[in-house]
Amino acid sequence: MIEVDIRRRLGDTCIDAAFTGAAGGITALFGRSGAGKTMIVNMLAGLERPDSGRIAVDGVTLFDSGAGIELAPEARRLGYVFQEGRLFPHMNVRRNLAYGMKGKDGTVAFDQVVDLLDLRPLLDRAPRTLSGGEKQRVAIGRALLASPRLLLMDEPLASLDGPRKAEILPFIERLRDEFAIPIVYVTHAMDEIVRLADTLVIVSGGAVAAVGAVEELMSRLDLRPLTGRYEAGSVLTLTVQGHDADAAVSRLAQDGLAVTVPLLDAPVGESIRIRIRARDVSLALRPPEDISILNVFAGTVTEVSDRKDGQVDVLVDIGATLWARVTRLAAQRLNLVPGQQVHALVRAAAIDRGSLGRRGKRVDG
Amino acid sequence: MLTPLEIEALGLSLKVAVASVVFSLPLGLAAAWLLARRAFPGKSLVDGIIHLPLVVPPVVVGYALLVLFGRRGPVGAWLYDIFGVTIAFTWKGAAIAAAVMAFPLMVRAMRLSLEAVDRRLESAARTLGAGRIRAFLTITLPLMAPGILAGVVLAFARALGEFGATITFVSNIPGETRTLPIALYTLTQTPDGEAAAARLALIAVALALAAVIASEWLARRLARRLGGGA
Secondary structure, three states: OEEEEEEEEEOOEEEEEEEEEOOOOEEEEEOOOOOOHHHHHHHHHOOOOOOEEEEEEOOEEEEEOOOOEEOOHHHHOEEEEOOOOOOOOOOOHHHHHHOOOOOOOOOOOHHHHHHHOOOHHHOOOOHHHOOHHHHHHHHHHHHHHOOOOEEEEEOOOOOOOHHHHHHHHHHHHHHHHHHOOOEEEEEOOHHHHHHHOOEEEEEEOOEEEEEEEHHHHHOOHHHHHHHOOOOOEEEEEEEEEEEEOOOOEEEEEEOOEEEEEEOOOOOOOOEEEEEEEHHHEEEEOOOOOOOOOOEEEEEEEEEEEEOOOOEEEEEEEOOOEEEEEEEHHHHHHOOOOOOOEEEEEEOHHHOOHHHEEEOOOOOOO | OOOHHHHHHHHHHHHHHHHHHHHHHHHHHHHHHHHHHOOOOOHHHHHHHHHHHHHOOHHHHHHHHHHHHOOOOHHHHHHHHHHOOOOOOOHHHHHHHHHHHHHHHHHHHHHHHHHHOOHHHHHHHHHOOOOHHHHHHHHHHHHOHHHHHHHHHHHHHHHHHOOHHHHHHHOOOOOOOOOHHHHHHHHHOOOOOHHHHHHHHHHHHHHHHHHHHHHHHHHHHHHHHHHHOO
């Protein structure tokens, strides 16, 4: 359990952040550059001091201006993975990893972390000889080996290109699933949120605009300026029901909602999160016949909102909330108003690999 | 090979230079840290005082030391009464004179290297459980090692060559304060001393050259370690 309620004045902007995160799982701080995300994380780590407020992790108070408590960074036991790695240049990988270990028998075993992050071939290398992705893996391992109560990750993938990102993401998922260590994850990339986050904290102008489950916040039209700037869409969490290798599709379902997606490499029963972009959803008043679209959901329009650019955002309740974006002309022709019965059409091929997140052995709490 | 007089002057010079560097190293580190990392009132005054020996005539420094550390000077009298130690006109005084004259060079090199150390690495060490002192010893100090080495070599070379402040403060006493430069000066004032003076001059050059070569070698090793991490 992470409890944060802090304030700090910074020139003419003001950080005012209050949120709580789950004991396990990943709490993502999402917002544009300059929204104050890094400052919030630095205050959690004790590298910056809030003017007032309180920070507690798992019931241990790290900072409380009212009670006069302020733990030094080294006493907080929070692992911190920085955007630029910050490996110690005068130490090899092995010594970097061991820097934060307490004695031989730290709670987190060296070999376990080395294997998890696939670091064995790198142990005797110098940081300057590592690639960007390798550096971040070492940085994650180093933070993990300090046996932290909580892991802070400040845009750990921001300095990496696409393939390097894809190389690190599975490691972070394994961290979440195998170590069950709570993570506060700062990012401005929606794909990372969909793939990793449990709780989403949307930060804007130094303040927390909304806190909640990813699925819930992603289907709120009032947060559209913050969440939907590039690729608006809804997020659904479903369970793998089965695969059809000949037809090259997998079937997912949850609470009576069934979705067909391109063939997945995931065991039956695993929890999968998918993201369906609003622009990939079409609406029809009658169920269409003989079309290539595999996913047709009957539902009810719950909310309709005009956009500045002339398009219309429509939320449809299909058992979960689905976000569709249509032209104003289409909205007028179909008479899209709340309460209207519609059929939502989603091409399976539009649900691509990049919008899938494995929710494996997730720890709830 | 070397005459007894040369061995005496050379040995004394090395003793004085080594003592002055060892004595000023911790003070130099502290001053560099203060100037690079701390903001306090009167900082530019402290900075100015540390750099003073670089700009005032060495004789002035020697005179000031004589006034302070002489048997009847405020510091000298105190040292004599409490510890029975005499500074003026002894090799210890020569070491202090050399230390004061070399101090700005040492502090400058260390301060520059400390300012070049990425403080974010120290923050990273703190989040990994290292207190301020451990972070300084394991991260900051090793990363500024080339600057410390440069400061030590510069100060050592400056101490070997110290003349004006030394002769003013501790005079020219054979076997006690007659260091290599002072011995050389004495010879140039002696009739028929030219040949012996030339030999001493060569020894001084050879010593300085050896110090520079040794420091280059050390610096290369350090750079390899800092970059290579082995």
